[in-house]
Every structure is written in C-alpha cells, then in structure tokens.
Amino acid sequence: MAMDKNFIIGILGGMGTYATIKMFQQYAEIFPAEKEWERPRIIIDNNCTMPSRVRAALYGERREELVKSMAESMLLLLKGGATRIILACNTSHLFLDEIYKLVPEAENKVVNIIDACVAELVERNISKVYLLASEGTILSGVYQDKLEQAGIKYATPAEKEFSDLRLCIEAVKQNKYNVKVKSKFIDFVNRNNDCILGCTELPVLYDMYRDAVSSNNLLNPLDIAMKNVHDEFSKKI
Numbered sequence: 001m002a003m004d005k006n007f008i009i010g011i012l013g014g015m016g017t018y019a020t021i022k023m024f025q026q027y028a029e030i031f032p033a034e035k036e037w038e039r040p041r042i043i044i045d046n047n048c049t050m051p052s053r054v055r056a057a058l059y060g061e062r063r064e065e066l067v068k069s070m071a072e073s074m075l076l077l078l079k080g081g082a083t084r085i086i087l088a089c090n091t092s093h094l095f096l097d098e099i100y101k102l103v104p105e106a107e108n109k110v111v112n113i114i115d116a117c118v119a120e121l122v123e124r125n126i127s128k129v130y131l132l133a134s135e136g137t138i139l140s141g142v143y144q145d146k147l148e149q150a151g152i153k154y155a156t157p158a159e160k161e162f163s164d165l166r167l168c169i170e171a172v173k174q175n176k177y178n179v180k181v182k183s184k185f186i187d188f189v190n191r192n193n194d195c196i197l198g199c200t201e202l203p204v205l206y207d208m209y210r211d212a213v214s215s216n217n218l219l220n221p222l223d224i225a226m227k228n229v230h231d232e233f234s235k236k237i
Helices: 017-030 053-059 063-079 089-101 113-123 134-140 142-149 159-174 178-187 202-212 221-236
Strands: 006-012 039-045 084-087 128-133 154-156 195-197 217-219
Touching: 006 017, 017 039, 017 089, 017 142, 017 159, 017 202, 017 221, 039 063, 053 063, 053 089, 053 134, 063 084, 063 089, 084 089, 084 221, 089 134, 089 142, 113 142, 113 195, 113 221, 128 142, 128 178, 134 142, 134 159, 142 154, 142 221, 159 178, 159 202, 178 195, 178 202, 195 202, 195 221
Parallel strands: 006 039, 006 084, 128 154, 128 195, 195 217
Antiparallel strands: none
C-alpha cells in the first residue's frame, strides 16, 4: 500500500496535556495499521505554557499573548510540514481569526472541530443536542451560532453550574478524581441522549465513567475531526 508521505497531521496541544494524550490515542485507533508506516506522520506541539483560553475569552486576560503563542505553534507545525492542523481545544477556536492575521497560510490547513461536529449532526439528522463545554465556550456562543445556522436546537448547563463544569475539567487537567467529579459528570451527560462533549477534557472523563452513562450518543468533536482527516488521507492512498 503506497502512503502519501507528504500528508502530515499537526496537533496544537497542551490545552491540556491529558486531553492531548487522549487525542494521540484517538489517532492510533482511527488510523489502524499492521505496520507503523501505514499511518500518516503526526507532529504534536504540547504547548502547555499558553495562558488560559477561557480567561482570555471571558475577560480578555493575556489575550494578545495567547494569540501570539498559538500562532507560533502553528508556524512550528507548518515548518514541520503539517498539511492538516487540529487544535486540541474547543475554546481555542474563538481566536482563529486573530491567529490567521498573523499566520494566514494556516487558514486552509486547520480542521475546525466545531464545524466538523455540527456537520456530523446535520448528516445524522440530529435536531436537538445538549452542549457540555467550558464556560468560555458556552458564553462565547461559538457552538450556538453554528448550531442555530444549521437549524439545530440546543441546551447548555446554567451559569450557576459552571463551577461544577470547572470541577470536572480541572480534574482531568490535574489527573485528580473523586466521587463528586464522577457524580457531576454523569449528571451532565445523562441529561440528553445526544450530547456534545465540547471540551477536550470531557472524553477523558467519559472513558473513565462510561459504564454509568445512559446517553448513547456522545459526540466528541476531536474524534469527528480526526475521522475526517482519516477519510481525506485514505483518498490519497
């Protein structure tokens, strides 16, 4: 089987590290191979030194620094030969337009995981979803705008529940779990049969607690985006 050696996946990771590890695992599973060279090359920049995406989105805190750091990561991936770039953070997509002003050559290389998720919902004729994401993602409306354009109804956690959301997300970032984290996560995801895991830490929690999850259609935007990249790679073989 002839591989396209020029097809290289770039991952802008570190937002956070365990979510990036999970994404690398998804890559290995989505690109099964009998021989390692049957998979496309992947480059991961685990840029965990970046400022908070949520605080930059909500309060403008260190926003310019964040955009510059993300742009530098994209340049690094492009210089490494990346033909497709995936951002391993939903909230980070809020800053893409600012990043493209600094790195215009990245615009046609980025696989937007939010667009990929909404397109999947449309293709599967799903008319209503529960959006579980960071408070920055929810309050920004970055998903809601796309869902509304597609005619898909949605519900989100209330603002008074954001502290519980942060508890779940930070548990993954710190790799520290307890009974309360499990209880809160299960309560969130079981509210609707169709649920978007709109924060890259949430699929890690799902892997841990899936036996207690009754919702049978949890959509992982990173997983969907990686499958889209797989389909593109397969066409080049």
